[in-house]
Amino acid sequence: MHAITIAAMQLPLAGGSVQNIAAVSDMVVAAAEKGAEIILPPELFSGPYFCTIEDEALFALAAPTADHPSVRAMQKLAKQLKVAIPTSFFERDGHHHYNSLAMIDDNGEILGVYRKSHIPDGPGYEEKFFFRPGNSGFKVWDVKGTRIGVGICWDQWYPECARAMALMGAELLLYPTAIGSEPYDAALNTADMWRRVMQGHAAANAMPVIASNRVGRETDAAGNHQSYYGHSFITNERGDLIAEYGDNEDGILIASIDLEAARLFRAGMGFFRDRRPELYGRLTEDR
Amino acid sequence: MHAITIAAMQLPLAGGSVQNIAAVSDMVVAAAEKGAEIILPPELFSGPYFCTIEDEALFALAAPTADHPSVRAMQKLAKQLKVAIPTSFFERDGHHHYNSLAMIDDNGEILGVYRKSHIPDGPGYEEKFFFRPGNSGFKVWDVKGTRIGVGICWDQWYPECARAMALMGAELLLYPTAIGSEPYDAALNTADMWRRVMQGHAAANAMPVIASNRVGRETDAAGNHQSYYGHSFITNERGDLIAEYGDNEDGILIASIDLEAARLFRAGMGFFRDRRPELYGRLTEDR
Numbered sequence: 001m002h003a004i005t006i007a008a009m010q011l012p013l014a015g016g017s018v019q020n021i022a023a024v025s026d027m028v029v030a031a032a033e034k035g036a037e038i039i040l041p042p043e044l045f046s047g048p049y050f051c052t053i054e055d056e057a058l059f060a061l062a063a064p065t066a067d068h069p070s071v072r073a074m075q076k077l078a079k080q081l082k083v084a085i086p087t088s089f090f091e092r093d094g095h096h097h098y099n100s101l102a103m104i105d106d107n108g109e110i111l112g113v114y115r116k117s118h119i120p121d122g123p124g125y126e127e128k129f130f131f132r133p134g135n136s137g138f139k140v141w142d143v144k145g146t147r148i149g150v151g152i153c154w155d156q157w158y159p160e161c162a163r164a165m166a167l168m169g170a171e172l173l174l175y176p177t178a179i180g181s182e183p184y185d186a187a188l189n190t191a192d193m194w195r196r197v198m199q200g201h202a203a204a205n206a207m208p209v210i211a212s213n214r215v216g217r218e219t220d221a222a223g224n225h226q227s228y229y230g231h232s233f234i235t236n237e238r239g240d241l242i243a244e245y246g247d248n249e250d251g252i253l254i255a256s257i258d259l260e261a262a263r264l265f266r267a268g269m270g271f272f273r274d275r276r277p278e279l280y281g282r283l284t285e286d287r
Numbered sequence: 288m289h290a291i292t293i294a295a296m297q298l299p300l301a302g303g304s305v306q307n308i309a310a311v312s313d314m315v316v317a318a319a320e321k322g323a324e325i326i327l328p329p330e331l332f333s334g335p336y337f338c339t340i341e342d343e344a345l346f347a348l349a350a351p352t353a354d355h356p357s358v359r360a361m362q363k364l365a366k367q368l369k370v371a372i373p374t375s376f377f378e379r380d381g382h383h384h385y386n387s388l389a390m391i392d393d394n395g396e397i398l399g400v401y402r403k404s405h406i407p408d409g410p411g412y413e414e415k416f417f418f419r420p421g422n423s424g425f426k427v428w429d430v431k432g433t434r435i436g437v438g439i440c441w442d443q444w445y446p447e448c449a450r451a452m453a454l455m456g457a458e459l460l461l462y463p464t465a466i467g468s469e470p471y472d473a474a475l476n477t478a479d480m481w482r483r484v485m486q487g488h489a490a491a492n493a494m495p496v497i498a499s500n501r502v503g504r505e506t507d508a509a510g511n512h513q514s515y516y517g518h519s520f521i522t523n524e525r526g527d528l529i530a531e532y533g534d535n536e537d538g539i540l541i542a543s544i545d546l547e548a549a550r551l552f553r554a555g556m557g558f559f560r561d562r563r564p565e566l567y568g569r570l571t572e573d574r
Contacts, residue, residue, distance in 0.1 A: 117563050117566055118561045118562070118563060119561060120557060120561060121557065121561075122555070122557065133563065137566055138566065138569070154561065157490075157491060157556075157558055158491070158558070158562070159446030159447075159449075159450060159487070159488075159491050160446075160450070160562070160563075160566075160567045160570060162446075163446060163447070163569075163570055164566070164567065164569045164570060167569050167570065167572075168569065190525075192525070192526075192527065193490045193525045193526055193527075194490075196483070196486050196487055196489075196490045196526045197487050197490040197491050197526070198487075199483050199486075199487060200446070200483055200484050200485075200486060200487015200488065200490065200491065201446075201487065202483075203444075203480045203481075203483045203484040203487065204444060204445070204446050204484050204487065238477075238479070238480045239479075239480055239483045239484070240479065240480075268409070269444075270407060270408065270409065271444055271445070274405045274406060274407060274408075274441065275405070275445070275447070276404050276405060276420065276447075277570065277571045277572055277573050278571070278573065279404055279424055279425065279447075279451070280447045280451065280570050280571045281571055282425070282451045282454050282455065283447060283450055283451060283454065283564065283567050283570055283571070284564045284565070284567045284568055284570070284571055285454075285564060286564045286565065
């Protein structure tokens with residue numbers, strides 16, 4: 001048996017950078033104390049989710065990878081606790097701005113940066129104003145004796161992203177996220193659909209999926225309220241929820257995954273054996 | 288509002304060709320009487336699911352499209368009832384054998400044939416012995432004022448198949464299927480995982496998914512028993528189950544889909560807007 005212990009987390013992030021990074025750090029420490037080896041904080045955790053309004057002043061939140069306070073704090077913690085921390089942050093790279101993730105390994109080193117490929121845009125989630133669509137391509141990383149793929153929030157709706165990471169050898173798929181209410185439609189709660197699509201990735205690729213979301217109400221400078229619905233979870237390799245929160249809880253979710261059992265199950269199902277890549281060309285056409 | 292009424296069906300198919308085709312025909316008639324315009328029988332309904340044993344004698348069940356009794360019976364019914372019937376059958380084409388589907392429109396004409404692309408193989412489901420992997424590519428058809436895509440059973444596990452059909456303009460995804468117990472592992476029930484992956488396709492493509500499965504126990508010539516778990520369903524464009532059966536029921540499932548509402552929802556979610564086909568090349572590589 002080759003097991004790995006992973007942790008998701010769910011927490012309110014309405015505060016400022018110092019407060020939020022401290023809150024995430026506390027959860028990282030708590031997860032590590034419970035044996036977690038890979039610990040996933042939510043998307044853009046260093047502040048409130050700022051994409052509710054299109055305001056150029058908010059670009060001041062971006063920083064180069066090595067300088068971003070979230071990255072620096074998680075590097076220090078990762079090294080100290082010997083854990084891997086996929087760290088979501090707002091990246092500035094020259095005149096470009098990305099919704100990025102620094103993969104920090106258990107030495108506190110940055111293995112690389114993934115830049116969110118799929119950028120949403122709509123009321124409450126005006127990300128196309130802030131983020132250039134990522135130019136890194138999908139990424140996987142070897143950490144803690146396994147290989148993981150990380151997508152960022154809106155990426156989680158895309159089977160292509162999950163499959164690409166799986167084909168690159170990922171054994172676990174992780175998604176930091178910031179999703180909640182839809183200001184234009186109070187009746188629309190996407191939580192079920194959001195979980196469903198990722199549980200679908202787990203089933204289709206026969207591998208565990210981990211998602212960390214923020215929770216609770218935030219108010220932006222324009223006085224808009226937006227609530228984040230939590231529902232963070234960990235699935236097994238069949239897409240069953242093995243750890244989960246609702247929309248009114250915060251804390252850490254921990255699960256131990258038997259990677260060898262997952263590998264055998266995946267091989268036995270034969271999904272990868274029976275793929276027909278020569279038939280999938282339509283997916284790569286720009287039309 | 289542009290609505291369409293669709294029907295799935297679930298029934299035992301342990302009998303012979305005449306009996307099974309009569310049972311399916313009765314359900315097609317019943318569905319049409321309830322207003323269904325597109326009616327989906329299960330996979331390979333003209334007999335018991337025969338791929339439990341690798342026996343060359345079973346190739347005698349195959350026939351050219353125009354001669355197959357399932358196709359002929361459904362053509363007659365489709366014309367008479369003015370309904371479209373995606374009809375699964377065992378196709379012989381020269382020395383080739385395919386797990387195929389004839390798309391029969393409401394004039395009783397065959398619009399084309401789709402040949403199952405993904406062929407499973409394992410205890411109880413020895414399809415690689417019988418079926419050449421399909422060479423038709425994925426297909427969509429215009430019927431009853433909408434465009435539908437149909438995958439066949441194992442295809443349903445593949446996000447690539449669902450996405451390709453969606454990109455080809457499908458507004459509804461249909462899957463005839465024959466799936467049930469796993470003879471090598473009595474504890475393994477894939478019903479939840481099977482539904483999950485298709486509900487994932489519905490969510491990821493923001494369109495309804497319809498699946499028809501056989502139900503009940505069948506015994507093959509070698510005395511092997513295999514039970515099919517039903518769980519046929521229809522989802523809406525968010526992947527919510529709006530009509531469903533368990534593993535101990537048979538009959539027809541009917542749902543009316545507001546195609547215009549689904550189209551607006553799909554556009555509003557923006558999943559197709561935000562795709563990055565230039566990043567999906569890994570999916571088409573044969574490695």
